[in-house]
Amino acid sequence: MTFGHVKRVTQQVGGKTHTFRSLLEYRWAVWCEFRRQQGIIADWTYEDPDAVLRLVKGHHLNIKEYHPDFTILYPNGDYETEETKGYFPPKDFTTLKLAAEQYENPITLIFASTAKNPKSASIRAQIRRAERLEPHIKRIVWNANRDIFQKIKHLFDE
Numbered sequence: 068m069t070f071g072h073v074k075r076v077t078q079q080v081g082g083k084t085h086t087f088r089s090l091l092e093y094r095w096a097v098w099c100e101f102r103r104q105q106g107i108i109a110d111w112t113y114e115d116p117d118a119v120l121r122l123v124k125g126h127h128l129n130i131k132e133y134h135p136d137f138t139i140l141y142p143n144g145d146y147e148t149e150e151t152k153g154y155f156p157p158k159d160f161t162t163l164k165l166a167a168e169q170y171e172n173p174i175t176l177i178f179a180s181t182a183k184n185p186k187s188a189s190i191r192a193q194i195r196r197a198e199r200l201e202p203h204i205k206r207i208v209w210n211a212n213r214d215i216f217q218k219i220k221h222l223f224d225e
Contacts, residue, residue, distance in 0.1 A: 073153065078224055085113050091151045091179045091211070092136060097222050098215055099137060099149075110140040118148075122165040133162050147205065149175045155193040164203055173205035179216075181209045 076093040077086045081100040087093040092113070099111035112118065118138040122131045137149040150163065155178075167174055181194060197207055208214065216223075 080113075081111075087113070089151070089153055091153055091177070094179075094216050094223060095137065095149065095151050095177060095211070098211075098219060099139065101219055101222060106142070108139050109142045112138045118146075120148075120166050120170055122162065122169055124161075124165060131162065131165070133166050135166075146172045147175065148172050149177060151177045151179075152197075153179060155196055157196065160196045160200055163200055167200075167203040174203075175205050175208065176200065177208040177211050179210075180212045 073089050075086055075088060076090055077084065078093050078096075079085075080093070080096040081103065085093075085096065087096065096111075096113055099108070102108045103111060114134060114136065115138045118135055120133040120135070122133055123129070124131045135148040136151050139147040139149055141147070148166065152159065155176075163174060163176065166172075176197060178197070181190075201207060
């Protein structure tokens with residue numbers, strides 16, 4: 068799904084040029100590269116075609132493909148999925164819940180920011196949806212803008 072107000076960003080990160088679907092994805096890639104350079108992670112890939120997860124959905128065993136935003140490789144050989152979200156619709160909740168149930172790779176869900184008391188019913192519904200997912204995934208980064216990006220903003224080429 069493409070949203071008209073979300074601008075794609077083409078930038079070089081880690082020696083490779085990527086076209087990210089959003090500024091949030093670009094900034095998260097910079098964070099991934101920073102962690103790689105620090106030795107916290109061994110490597111990362113953006114929309115890796117080899118990391119597609121085949122999810123079994125429903126009673127009729129329908130197969131749904133899930134293409135994670137980021138695949139993280141740790142020095143010990145473990146993998147993790149990191150998924151950025153500017154908008155979190157019900158279908159994405161279902162996809163991430165199925166992925167958590169059917170695969171052992173932990174999932175981190177990342178939001179640029181989340182208002183404490185959102186006025187919009189739509190935003191409140193998205194937050195409740197993410198909260199319902201918390202028991203099934205590794206963690207949620209609720210405010211990456213404040214908690215991560217603010218500290219590394221000097222690394223962004225924007």
